[in-house]
Amino acid sequence: MKEYLNNIYSALFTIFVGMKVTFKHLFVPSVTIQYPDVKLDLPERERNRLYVNMDDCIGCDQCARACPVNCIEIETVKSLPEEDLGKTSNGKKKALWVTKFDIDIAKCCYCQLCVFPCPTECIYMTDVYEFSEFERNNLVYDFVTLTPDERVEKKINFEKFEAEKAAQKAAAAEAAAKAKAEKKEDNKE
Amino acid sequence: MALKTEEMILNMGPQHPSTHGVLRLELQLEGELIVNIIPHIGYLHRCFEKHAEAMTYPQVIPYTDRMDYLASMYNEFGYALAVEKLAGIEVPERVEYIRVIMGELQRIASHLVAIGTYGADIGAFTPFLFCFRDREKILSLFEMTCGARLLYNYIWIGGVSHDLHPDFLRLTKEFIDYFRPKIKELNDLLSYNKIFIERTANVGILPLDVAINYGITGPMLRASGMKWDLRKDDPYSVYDKFDYDIPVGDGRMGTVGDSWDRYFVRVLEMEESLKIIEQAIANIPEGDVTSAIPKRVKPPVGQVYSRVENPRGELGYFIMSNGTPNPLRIKVRGPSFVNLAVINELCKNLLVADVITILGSIDIVLGEVDR
Amino acid sequence: MIYDFFTNLFNNQIIGIIISAALPLLLFILPFVLVAVLMERKVSAHMQDRLGPMRVGYHGILQTVADLLKLLQKEDIVADVNDKPLFNLAPVIVFAGSYAAFAAIPFTGAYIGSNVDLGIIYIIAATGLVVAGILMSGWASNNKYTLLGAMRSAAQIISYEIPTILVVLSLIMITGTMNLETLSQMQTGYFWNWMILGGPGTGLDKFLFIPFTVIGFLVIYISTLAEVNRTPFDIPEAESELVSGYHTEYSGMKFSIFFLAEYANMFAVSAIVATLFFGGYQSPFGYLGNTLGAHWLIPIEQFFWFTVKGVFFVFVQMWLRWTLPRLRVDQLMAVCWKYLIPIAFVNLIIIGLITVL
Numbered sequence: 050m051k052e053y054l055n056n057i058y059s060a061l062f063t064i065f066v067g068m069k070v071t072f073k074h075l076f077v078p079s080v081t082i083q084y085p086d087v088k089l090d091l092p093e094r095e096r097n098r099l100y101v102n103m104d105d106c107i108g109c110d111q112c113a114r115a116c117p118v119n120c121i122e123i124e125t126v127k128s129l130p131e132e133d134l135g136k137t138s139n140g141k142k143k144a145l146w147v148t149k150f151d152i153d154i155a156k157c158c159y160c161q162l163c164v165f166p167c168p169t170e171c172i173y174m175t176d177v178y179e180f181s182e183f184e185r186n187n188l189v190y191d192f193v194t195l196t197p198d199e200r201v202e203k204k205i206n207f208e209k210f211e212a213e214k215a216a217q218k219a220a221a222a223e224a225a226a227k228a229k230a231e232k233k234e235d236n237k238e
Numbered sequence: 239m240a241l242k243t244e245e246m247i248l249n250m251g252p253q254h255p256s257t258h259g260v261l262r263l264e265l266q267l268e269g270e271l272i273v274n275i276i277p278h279i280g281y282l283h284r285c286f287e288k289h290a291e292a293m294t295y296p297q298v299i300p301y302t303d304r305m306d307y308l309a310s311m312y313n314e315f316g317y318a319l320a321v322e323k324l325a326g327i328e329v330p331e332r333v334e335y336i337r338v339i340m341g342e343l344q345r346i347a348s349h350l351v352a353i354g355t356y357g358a359d360i361g362a363f364t365p366f367l368f369c370f371r372d373r374e375k376i377l378s379l380f381e382m383t384c385g386a387r388l389l390y391n392y393i394w395i396g397g398v399s400h401d402l403h404p405d406f407l408r409l410t411k412e413f414i415d416y417f418r419p420k421i422k423e424l425n426d427l428l429s430y431n432k433i434f435i436e437r438t439a440n441v442g443i444l445p446l447d448v449a450i451n452y453g454i455t456g457p458m459l460r461a462s463g464m465k466w467d468l469r470k471d472d473p474y475s476v477y478d479k480f481d482y483d484i485p486v487g488d489g490r491m492g493t494v495g496d497s498w499d500r501y502f503v504r505v506l507e508m509e510e511s512l513k514i515i516e517q518a519i520a521n522i523p524e525g526d527v528t529s530a531i532p533k534r535v536k537p538p539v540g541q542v543y544s545r546v547e548n549p550r551g552e553l554g555y556f557i558m559s560n561g562t563p564n565p566l567r568i569k570v571r572g573p574s575f576v577n578l579a580v581i582n583e584l585c586k587n588l589l590v591a592d593v594i595t596i597l598g599s600i601d602i603v604l605g606e607v608d609r
Numbered sequence: 610m611i612y613d614f615f616t617n618l619f620n621n622q623i624i625g626i627i628i629s630a631a632l633p634l635l636l637f638i639l640p641f642v643l644v645a646v647l648m649e650r651k652v653s654a655h656m657q658d659r660l661g662p663m664r665v666g667y668h669g670i671l672q673t674v675a676d677l678l679k680l681l682q683k684e685d686i687v688a689d690v691n692d693k694p695l696f697n698l699a700p701v702i703v704f705a706g707s708y709a710a711f712a713a714i715p716f717t718g719a720y721i722g723s724n725v726d727l728g729i730i731y732i733i734a735a736t737g738l739v740v741a742g743i744l745m746s747g748w749a750s751n752n753k754y755t756l757l758g759a760m761r762s763a764a765q766i767i768s769y770e771i772p773t774i775l776v777v778l779s780l781i782m783i784t785g786t787m788n789l790e791t792l793s794q795m796q797t798g799y800f801w802n803w804m805i806l807g808g809p810g811t812g813l814d815k816f817l818f819i820p821f822t823v824i825g826f827l828v829i830y831i832s833t834l835a836e837v838n839r840t841p842f843d844i845p846e847a848e849s850e851l852v853s854g855y856h857t858e859y860s861g862m863k864f865s866i867f868f869l870a871e872y873a874n875m876f877a878v879s880a881i882v883a884t885l886f887f888g889g890y891q892s893p894f895g896y897l898g899n900t901l902g903a904h905w906l907i908p909i910e911q912f913f914w915f916t917v918k919g920v921f922f923v924f925v926q927m928w929l930r931w932t933l934p935r936l937r938v939d940q941l942m943a944v945c946w947k948y949l950i951p952i953a954f955v956n957l958i959i960i961g962l963i964t965v966l
Binding site for chain 2: 653657658841843934935936937940
Binding site: 059069116159161 | 293296297298299300301364371374381382383384385386389391399400403423426427428430431432433
């Protein structure tokens with residue numbers, strides 16, 4: 050019998066205590082932020098969309114190797130010795146043409162592992178977080194500033210240069226072999 | 239002639255509002271009472287352990303985040319401790335303190351989710367929103383430090399990725415002062431409510447010997463009466479320098495080891511975490527947090543098993559290395575996976591409506607169960 | 610008064626009756642339901658520290674209109690295996706049962722739908738029609754789980770009618786009349802003449818009644834909460850173990866009829882509780898019309914007080930919904946049969962003894 054009355058009393062008491070809590074909250078200002086009209090200020094370390102400053106990129110491939118999901122694809126072409134690609138912002142001389150630098154931002158897991166190894170700090174995370182697209186292919190970002198013709202041209206130039214060097218080397222080797230053979234003949238005589 | 243009765247099989251399918259993820263529970267009913275429950279898992283399996291063999295050691299950390307996505311800091315913490323043990327890396331003391339602060343904040347956030355969703359399953363919708371409002375404050379603290387709210391990639395092998403923001407300690411102190419009265423409000427609204435007690439007390443009683451036989455760890459084991467916590471019984475990092483208590487279930491609203499105990503142990507643990515954070519903030523030393531991070535992690539040949547106390551139980555990492563920059567084998571002992579196995583024992587001869595109560599009190603995260 | 614007005618207008622008693630009975634329905638209850646749906650969303654939002662609907666109209670006022678338009682244009686799905694006559698008839702019966710109760714509730718001193726002497730008993734009988742509608746909808750959906758949910762809901766409503774009737778009986782014993790209009794008129798004056806404070810009259814028995822009428826008020830409030838399927842008794846509406854209860858299979862307008870019926874039912878039981886215990890349309894302090902000498906103002910004031918009391922009790926129902934968790938089915942039955950019925954019974958006997966002596 051005592052437990053019966055106790056049950057009733059504790060039920061009513063705890064219900065009233067709960068109701069008091071909820072009632073107090075009616076007068077607390079709400080914490081909702083009405084998103085499209087009002088946007089939050091994000092902290093400066095926030096990890097959103099990646100951006101690459103191609104003027105500083107030396108094509109070292111460190112970021113592509115550090116990425117855990119392999120979303121960065123880099124292809125580089127060695128430059129010819131007489132070409133001047135300029136300097137990066139911290140004084141290094143660039144020696145590679147970067148012909149392909151694709152980041153598939155849909156694959157990216159926003160882990161920031163690519164930002165740390167970059168020697169010139171050219172890849173970093175911006176504060177842009179509203180970048181949805183209608184087509185999936187538009188989410189593959191291409192950062193290279195050369196036109197497609199230029200990229201093909203650089204590649205062809207390099208291959209020609211290599212071919213010339215190989216031909217020169219072959220000619221030089223032939224000439225050396227010939228000279229050696231002649232010398233041998235001289236020695237023999 | 240006796241009547242032939244058939245057992246009915248009911249499916250609480252992969253999509254269900256109360257199963258905390260994609261879990262399929264096959265219930266075999268005899269009338270209204272449950273005879274057998276078979277959980278079917280694997281809907282969230284993402285081959286973490288196999289995939290890690292193709293990554294280098296630092297690249298595995300974003301993947302460990304995604305296993306138990308509600309307590310990411312602890313996954314990274316456990317992994318970093320394991321690799322540091324294997325490779326013999328010593329970390330500066332400031333790093334240890336930062337890891338402890340982040341871990342305990344993460345424990346509070348994870349318990350808030352557990353408590354909120356448990357209330358929502360039972361039918362009380364308001365505490366759910368209150369818990370999430372408080373959790374937002376913790377997530378904005380994390381956002382200020384490392385830039386992400388849920389999957390951090392913050393605790394690295396040999397240190398942490400960024401030093402603390404200059405405002406972090408002050409804001410954390412403000413959070414602690416803000417949060418203490420909120421625990422009391424939560425107790426008023428949910429924990430001591432008679433209807434909630436009627437729904438959860440004496441439901442799903444887990445005796446202590448059954449719990450130990452099944453290998454249960456974490457708040458479930460503590461609610462059954464045993465005072466076992468890896469932070470005190472097998473201390474790692476700097477946990478032995480702090481003064482805190484381990485809450486244990488004492489059956490004050492029913493029997494020891496029922497769902498109310500499991501729920502209330504989590505509420506008490508949040509209070510203890512606040513104590514640890516206060517002490518850590520008061521005593522944190524200065525130092526350089528990135529000085530011990532090696533350029534290339536190449537541990538010597540060997541194997542290590544290292545464990546930490548997740549908000550859900552004992553999270554263990556077994557790592558085998560063969561001297562290359564990629565691990566040979568990583569095996570994870572997920573606490574939710576082991577804890578889920580006991581649901582068959584707990585639900586014998588109960589009504590179907592109680593299954594949801596018990597599942598909520600076990601507090602599983604499917605990412606950890608399936609990996 | 611309004612009945613006379615319409616009879617004189619049309620010179621026909623039947624049309625007069627029909628219009629004066631349908632008037633509160635169209636002018637008051639339906640708009641109230643629209644407001645009530647929005648009120649629930651806003652009240653729940655502010656209790657949970659958030660904002661609720663904000664974009665449709667100023668601060669979300671037109672949200673219910675948008676919902677109604679959406680539900681109107683939805684496809685009305687009736688499966689082949691459903692029992693078509695029952696399936697289509699069930700929402701209508703539930704709706705009729707809820708709205709029929711308003712005929713005997715006095716809105717103001719000058720207007721009551723039908724001044725039947727059986728007042729309160731008629732209301733309780735009419736709300737019992739809802740049970741038949743729910744069972745029909747559960748059976749006709751041809752779904753194991755809706756049938757289970759509907760049977761549970763029917764059991765809940767039927768069980769909780771018993772404490773309601775016991776408390777009403779005790780009130781009838783105090784006042785001696787079943788007609789709600791007479792009951793409201795008995796509570797004129799100021800608020801100490803209200804039933805919850807012992808009723809009109811002076812003398813010792815008024816003060817002796819007070820604790821028992823308060824207990825009676827609590828019992829009737831809880832049981833009417835269960836009759837309208839609100840939390841903590843909302844097993845039929847919420848998960849019902851696994852699926853959504855007796856109105857799972859309904860879509861579009863039929864679903865909205867169920868919901869309109871639920872909110873109207875909420876208002877009906879709040880109005881009944883207000884009339885029985887809190888003075889109906891009487892104001893707690895005198896009438897402005899009386900002091901100013903404008904006697905035509907009085908019915909309007911009474912209507913205002915009636916609405917305020919009804920809306921206040923509806924607000925308390927919503928307040929309870931967002932505070933309390935749900936009861937399990939067997940606990941729900943235990944609360945009714947083991948707690949409410951014995952208490953109501955003892956209450957009845959004691960009030961009877963006090964009245965006789």
